Amino acid sequence: MKNIWILTLILFCGITQLDAQIKLRTPEGKVVLLFDNGTWKYEEVKKEIVPVVKNKEVIEISKPISTINTELTSQIVIKGVSAKLNKFSKINNTVKSDFQLISKDGKVKLITNWKVMNDQGFRIFGYITKKSKIIFSLSNGEKIELQYTKDFAPKEYPKYKFTTYSAELNMNDEQIRQLQKAYIQEVEMHWSRRIESYTIYNPDYFMKELPKMIK
Structure with missing residues (x-):
């Protein structure tokens, strides 16, 4: 058989x-x-063992970013209507912020100079504290969160009807890489008393400026 x-x-x-x-x-x-x-x-089929080769792009991303010591020119990046201020006035209702990038000894920080068109900024927005942060929504769908490093009190100018805040945030290598890849579409600012989103005036700011301080 x-x-x-x-x-x-x-x-x-x-x-x-x-x-x-x-x-x-x-x-x-x-x-x-x-x-x-x-x-x-x-017959037993032997499975072929394929060696794992790291993608070149992944290897490049893992390398630390090397920067040069420099202070770049301040530029307007945020300029839009505040939902809260708009309730008080249809004219003096804007919030603006100039950004300045500074690199020193391998560390990169972002200086934000805010101008709120209301002389009672503290009552409306409060302080910028170490819990305050900026969240950037990028054109590629990513969101980048930058945290403020310390508390900053506002300066109110009743004669000129505006309030200013000057504050700084540190940026790590991963945040620098991500911000260079896409345009800023929206920004969400977390003040101590409220959270607001603002229009972006200069959407390719980081894409243009960050390469200037990288070796």
Whole structure:
């Protein structure tokens, strides 16, 4: 009976190799090994081990960013209507912020100089504290969060009807890489008394300015 089965295999399978045993391939593509003692078994398929090679781009990203000591020119980046100020006035309702990038001894910080068109900035927005932060929404769908480093009190100018805040945030390598990849679409500012979103006046600011301080 066993010999009849082997003969059937030989008739329906193609002989591909004759070595210490006969190798037959079934119509389904499986390889059968026939031995001299009349036994048989399916050939074990060895899985090929593919060496893992790190993507070149991943390797480049992992390298620390090397910067030069420099202070870049301050530029307007945020200029938009405040939802809260708009309730008091349809004219004096804007919030503006100039950004300045400074690199020193391998550390990069962002100086934000805010101007709120209301002379009671503290009552409306409060302070900028160490809990305050800016969240940038980028054109590629990513969100970058920068945290303020210390508390900053506002300066109110009743004669000129505005309030200013000058504060700074530190930037790490990953944040620098991400901000260079896409435009800023929106900014969310977390003041101590409220959270507001503002229009971006200079959407490619980081894409243009950050490369100027990188070696």
